Amino acid sequence: MIPDERQVLSLHEKYGSSERVVAHCKTVAKASMIMSDELVAKGRPVNADAILAGALLHDIGRSRTHEVGHGWIGASILEEEGVDRIVVEIVRRHVGAGISPQEAKTLGFPEGDYIPRTTEQMVVCFADKLVSSDSLRPLAEEVARFERKGHDVKRLLDLRKSLEDELGEDPEKLVLKASIES
16 A cells, blocks of 8 residues: 555654654655656656655654664564555665665665665655755755765765656756745
8 A cells, every 4th residue: 555645644643753753754755746746747657656655754764763774664664554565665765875785784774775776766765865854955965964974975966866867857956946936
């Protein structure tokens, strides 16, 4: 099942997500849907319902931890709830610009690849990088944060480039422009 907005809010309530986490997820969903709508308008095959549900649920694992493992923990919660695999994988792969199998092993995660691979996964992962708390921000701020923390900046910039190739325009500019216009 791909949960609708009512079902998503019910899941957040069931697992005790904070209002702050839910507000953040709603902002990420708005940014994600700007990209999703543009992809659909350009005839790209994307599952807009999965993007919306994945964006709204991407941080449900923060109901259990605010550590880096919240992505795979959230995915586990959603698996237990019978949520469609496409949404589960969006949640599993949204952290950072993705986490390689080697990095996952070092972090003590369950074995696997946590790098966003599908367009749906990339959209939500990238939208999350444009949102701080419940506000949009320039990607440059996230790049600086990645640099400070020693994260893989190249992977983040490659994520942006992949979406730019899909969209035919810079995803950051698209989201910021659309949010100003609305």
